[in-house]
Amino acid sequence: MNHINTMNQEELAKYIKAGKIAVKIKKFIKGYIKPNMKLIDIAIAIHKEIEKYALPAFPVNLSIDGIAAHFHPTLDNYEVAKGLLKVDFGISVDGYIADTAISLDLTSDNKYKKLIEASEQALENAIGLLKENPSIHEIGKKIQKTIESKGFSPITNLSGHSIEKYEIHAGLTIPNYGNNNSNKLKAGVYAIEPFSTIGEGRIYEGASGNIYSIIAQKKPRSEKAREIFDYVFKKYKTLPFSLREVQEKFGLMARISLKELENQGVIKTYNQLIEKTHKPIAQSEHTIIIIENKGKREVIVTTSE
Numbered sequence: 001m002n003h004i005n006t007m008n009q010e011e012l013a014k015y016i017k018a019g020k021i022a023v024k025i026k027k028f029i030k031g032y033i034k035p036n037m038k039l040i041d042i043a044i045a046i047h048k049e050i051e052k053y054a055l056p057a058f059p060v061n062l063s064i065d066g067i068a069a070h071f072h073p074t075l076d077n078y079e080v081a082k083g084l085l086k087v088d089f090g091i092s093v094d095g096y097i098a099d100t101a102i103s104l105d106l107t108s109d110n111k112y113k114k115l116i117e118a119s120e121q122a123l124e125n126a127i128g129l130l131k132e133n134p135s136i137h138e139i140g141k142k143i144q145k146t147i148e149s150k151g152f153s154p155i156t157n158l159s160g161h162s163i164e165k166y167e168i169h170a171g172l173t174i175p176n177y178g179n180n181n182s183n184k185l186k187a188g189v190y191a192i193e194p195f196s197t198i199g200e201g202r203i204y205e206g207a208s209g210n211i212y213s214i215i216a217q218k219k220p221r222s223e224k225a226r227e228i229f230d231y232v233f234k235k236y237k238t239l240p241f242s243l244r245e246v247q248e249k250f251g252l253m254a255r256i257s258l259k260e261l262e263n264q265g266v267i268k269t270y271n272q273l274i275e276k277t278h279k280p281i282a283q284s285e286h287t288i289i290i291i292e293n294k295g296k297r298e299v300i301v302t303t304s305e
Contacts, residue, residue, distance in 0.1 A: 011096060011165075015189060015289055018091040018098035019302025021053045022287075026102060026305065029087055035106040036080045039073040043244060046089060055235070057090025057097045057168060059211050059242035066278040068158060068195055070209035070270045075247045084112040084280045092239060095166040099191040100303035101285035112280060115196055118150035119284040122176075122194035127288060130299045133184055141178030143194045153201035155281065158273065160192040163287065166237050187292040191285055199279025206272040210243040212258060215268050224250065225257040229266060240270065 028049050033042055039062045046060045059072040063086040064079075073079060081104075088101035103119065105112040122143040129142050147154045160174030168191075175181070176194050214233055220226050228250055232241050246254040261267045275281050289300040 012289070014093045014096035015098070015287075016300070016302055018054065018057075018093040018096055019287060019304075021050070021091045021093070022089070022098040022100045022303045023305050024053065025050055025089060025091070026100065026303075029102065030104075033081055033085070033087070033104060033106075035082055035108075038077075039079045039081060040075060040077050040244070042081060043073050043242075046087075047245070050089070050091060053091075055092045055239075057092040057099065058240035059244070061086065061088035061101075061209070061211075063088070063272075063281075063283075065280045066199070066275040067206075068155060068203050068273040068275060068281045068283065070211060070272050072210045072242045072244060074210050074244050082106050084115070084282060086281070086283045088283060088285065090168060092166075092236075095237065095239075097163050097165075097168060097189075098287045098302050099163060099168060099193075099285060100287060101193060101283045103282040103284065112282060114150060115152060115198065115280065116282040116284075118147045118152045118196040119194045119282040121150070122146040122154070122196065123192060123284040123286060126192050126194065127286065127299070127301060130185070130288065130290065131297060133297060136174060136181040136183050136185065137178050139185075139192070140175035140181075143175075143192075144177040147176075147194065147196045150196070152196045152198055155195035155197060155203055155275070156201050157203055158193075158195050160190060160285075163189040163191060166239060168239070185290055187290050189287065189289050191287050193283060193285035195281050195283050197275055197279055197281045199275045199277040199281070202276045203273045204276055206274045208269040209272045211240050211270040212243065212262070212267045213240040213270075214238050214266065216266050218264065218266050220257075220261055220264060220266060222257065222260060224253050225260045228254070228257050229261060
């Protein structure tokens, strides 16, 4: 993560611009999503709104109740928004990324208000700690204690992460519990994302969430698969993309062609992340930049309203 120490003002400006766009999109989302709207309509609307300003850093995740993340609807999906909906999205400005998430309680009686507040408070408390240059353990412990003090459990096998250009998960993890890691966050770009649940606090991988990314630049065998590869790589490089967008662009053969690309090791799929006891999960997330200059430490929350 030492690229921040040599980051020029133009690169820093792009990270900040991505964050400002993310704030606009969050405001749009809060005013747009209503109970019983089709997830596919929501996904298309958010994608179009993002493309007014930049590109999605990954397909918007629309995950309901016990699904923590990694679900994006396809064109033939008729599921509707309900319950506890996590909306996780990213903005890419020339590969410089802002990653953020909010949880929406779509129940008539605000059933999940306190669960959402637990993840939001944990995020706020963790960010507030950063200026003190805490260890990674201390950040995770702060998240854990905040969520547990509200009567809930953190998801212990999901974490925040470092961010690099064209890399959403760049290697370093920021846990949602105390893990005895004494290392500290160096200058860099990070996403902090607490998950709170009334369940066990562990997730497992389910079926594909209809999200993919390129992992090898190998030419596919079939012409349609090559067309899809060329389209995706030109637009997103190695950032994730959705089956839904490929369906819109290439029609009925999209699913078959993506399976071909997957079988040839050209792309990988992202599986849905599901709470072990299928209990509801809330998620909150911000992207932050840590800058160290002549002994001074500055923390910029790029996605904060």
